[in-house]
Amino acid sequence: MYIELKNINKSYGGFKASDNVNFGIEKGKLVALLGPSGSGKTTILRMIAGLENPDSGEIIIDGRVVNAVPASERGIGFVFQSYALFRYMTVYDNIAFGLKVRRMNKAAINERVNGLIELIGLKGFGNRYPSQLSGGQRQRVAFARALAPNPQVLLLDEPFAAIDAKVRQELRKWLKDMIHQLGVTGIFVTHDQDEAIEVSDEIIVTNKGRVEQTGTPIDIYRHPATAFTSSFFGVTSELSDYMSFRSFDDIGEYDKAIVRPEFVKITKKNEFQKYKSSAVEGVVRDTQFRGNSIEVTVNCNNCTFSARRGLDEPAVEIGEKVDVFIYRIFVTHGDDVKLLKNNALREETVVI
């Protein structure tokens, strides 16, 4: 593990920002710290950077405990949410700042800064001030400035939050490629699950100061380990009484039954449905074109949830009676989550 946090605790007054946080990050990985606002993700980032000190626990970077090492000597690049570009310096001077502080010789600084300006695609913008740049350009300058002193670790606090949707898409891909190309270890904070899934190699899910789960995006999506992760990821709806849907095991006491659209199959009455005997009748409440699919909201056994239908399937109408079959549900009890599969699927495998 290149970066390791061991039993980190941090409180502000009575508020526990970090509650026994443990995780490790491998060298060269781009990791997302994902959680709702107030879940303590920025605090973790600031502690790794050395801008805050943990109340207890150890932060280890490259095998060295860095708790007592000041921020300026940790060799970490940091991109602030607001970019924090030096507003009275040009793009060139912003990027050169970290090198000048290190008393590098002028020619070397010049070469490095110009190289970085080219890398971020802002050639000819060296003499501009931050106020003369667009949001996306500022973000790239902040990125170049953080990378200039050759840090081994790059930390990014909500790097895409202040950028409009279209540029954000571009920058996400650009950032991912850039970090892998340079071989630095990156951690970025986000509250946007799509962003985390799309950009990161690994996701650390935080909630209320605790780490809920760590894993690859696909792993976390498919196998949420806690009640929080199961409802945080994907578009989720709750079923008030999952036993009213056919062919699920009764696991006794539970808090919530959660379905995602991809767990639900909706078929018209005259369409073929393999598991018709386990399907329940529902009424279509709404249909919504989603570009590559149609989102269908159904009301079924007093629950409302959505499913997707392909564009080439026959259209369903609002008010139409349809068959609803649920493949899987997540059932939570306390902090635990259980994946329940529809028994109809199991019967089939037995038959085969």
Place this chain on the structure above:
Amino acid sequence: MTAENTEKTSPVISREGSTDIHAKTAGSKAVKIILITVSVLFLFVMLVMPLITVIYEAFRKGLVPYLEAISDPDTMSALLLTLEATVIAVVINTVFGLFAAWTISKFRFHGKKVLVTLIDLPVTVSPIIAGLIFVLTFGRQSVLYPFLESIDFMVVYAVPGIILATVFVTFPFISREILPVLDAQGTDEEEAAALMGAKGLTIFRKITLPHIKWALMYGIVLCAARAMGEFGAVSVLSGHLRGKTVTLPLQVEILFGDNKFMPAFAVSSILVVLAVVILIVRSIVEYIGKRRGEK
């Protein structure tokens, strides 16, 4: 149908809106003229007329008596003392103001609100009381007095007391000007610089100072203006030893008390000139600051 409807109704709305605006502007024009007249009249009666009177009275007997009055040795020494106290007060309060504003805006600590309130204290306390506080702290009845006497350092009825009073009274001006600017800037830029390995002094010079430069200048100007005009606290601590512990405002009072009206006005005119110079400097600083800010 609905599209047609909106097309029909929208011009009506805009016509109504425009008449409304006309009515409002007509009304606000009258208000504007009244308000401007009132302000100008008020300023003329309260400020311009007295200033003209001062200058007129000072020169009433001609230029030669005027020059004689202001070149009086006591007046010259009062001018020098005023400038000395002003310069020292500005220097001390600049250093203190920067430290205080920096501490308050960049760190979180207990008792921060108390500190902010304390900084404002000198403006809220009457200068006379401020003077008395120092008399009690450093005068004959003070526990510090034997020590001060042993090192032969007199505060009360001496120049250090005058400087002390001036510093106290002009205490908040600089920090008060810088604080909002520093607060608005936040700590991100400084943190970013620190992460890149910059030390405190470099961060201050390269990041903070360019940001607060104009607010600082403005604060210094205000502080200087207030320091020159200070009367109350200085009056209590001075002891009115002519040629030694008398500042310009005190000199004016002494002359006036001696029924020497023309010289009193002549000395006042020096203060008026100094004030006008400071106002001009202030306007220039404000103008440049604004232009830089827009850029």
